[in-house]
Amino acid sequence: MLTVPAVVDDAQYEFTSVQAVRGTEARTVAKWEKDGWELDRRDQGLLRTELVFRRVKPATFGASVLAALRRLSPTAQRSLLAVAGVLVVLAVAGGVIDGTRGGGGDAEPAASSTETSAEPSAASPATQEPAATSSAAPKAPVADEVLTVENNEDLAALLAITDPSLPAVGQFAAEYRGRTIEFDGNIATMNNHGTYATRYDILIGAGDYSEASSAGPNFQFRDVNITSDLHLTGTVPDTIGIGDNLRVVARVGDYNSTQELFFLEPVSTEVR
Numbered sequence: 005m006l007t008v009p010a011v012v013d014d015a016q017y018e019f020t021s022v023q024a025v026r027g028t029e030a031r032t033v034a035k036w037e038k039d040g041w042e043l044d045r046r047d048q049g050l051l052r053t054e055l056v057f058r059r060v061k062p063a064t065f066g067a068s069v070l071a072a073l074r075r076l077s078p079t080a081q082r083s084l085l086a087v088a089g090v091l092v093v094l095a096v097a098g099g100v101i102d103g104t105r106g107g108g109g110d111a112e113p114a115a116s117s118t119e120t121s122a123e124p125s126a127a128s129p130a131t132q133e134p135a136a137t138s139s140a141a142p143k144a145p146v147a148d149e150v151l152t153v154e155n156n157e158d159l160a161a162l163l164a165i166t167d168p169s170l171p172a173v174g175q176f177a178a179e180y181r182g183r184t185i186e187f188d189g190n191i192a193t194m195n196n197h198g199t200y201a202t203r204y205d206i207l208i209g210a211g212d213y214s215e216a217s218s219a220g221p222n223f224q225f226r227d228v229n230i231t232s233d234l235h236l237t238g239t240v241p242d243t244i245g246i247g248d249n250l251r252v253v254a255r256v257g258d259y260n261s262t263q264e265l266f267f268l269e270p271v272s273t274e275v276r
Contacts, residue, residue, distance in 0.1 A: 163210040177259035
């Protein structure tokens with residue numbers, strides 16, 4: 005998501021863009037309009053449509069106060085400043101009085117731990133055995149097991165969803181952040197990252213590639229080089245692109261609920 009403030013008709017706007025699967029644009033627009041955004045434009049692609057929204061940028065507290073002061077008459081402004089000055093004087097005077105009251109009298113010294121220690125009672129032996137301590141070494145952390153659809157029900161459910169905006173996507177990202185997952189996926193879209201010619205933002209879908217439907221969250225390899233960052237294994241092709249089916253091993257990263265993007269860090273990638 006790229007949020008940019010802009011001044012239009014004396015109003016300052018912020019803009020954001022969202023990728024929506026073809027056929028779900030109306031639902032996405034309704035969702036964002038409910039949150040106060042206004043559709044500015046749309047760029048329709050083969051599988052997904054980029055929707056650009058805008059809304060009036062909320063004023064900060066300080067800016068709101070200054071704007072309110074400017075609307076007052078000069079007489080009212082001087083009166084308000086005079087009241088503020090009186091309040092400051094009263095606050096300083098109150099602090100001096102509290103400090104004077106709190107300075108009187110010396111506090112009783114606290115009894116030392118040596119003076120208050122009790123003598124051994126007659127009912128107890130004078131010499132006691134030391135408390136038992138555990139000499140067992142702490143357990144080593146469990147190795148990072150790679151999560152698959154076979155050993156993790158949450159991942160299986162995540163890859164089966166058809167709405168990438170579901171709260172379950174963010175919940176999975178928060179619970180399993182930093183863990184390694186492995187699944188069959190495909191390259192849904194692939195664009196240059198910014199102005200770079202050899203670095204890409206790759207959108208990964210779950211399962212095999214299809215022009216008619218998609219599944220799973222909007223996984224993304226962001227700002228990656230195909231040769232050095234994807235860690236291609238198996239039979240390495242000369243190039244990869246939209247429509248290629250992959251076997252993905254990656255670490256779970258952050259989830260951007262505004263863009264509905266689930267970021268992954270590639271560990272290994274194999275073209276199926």
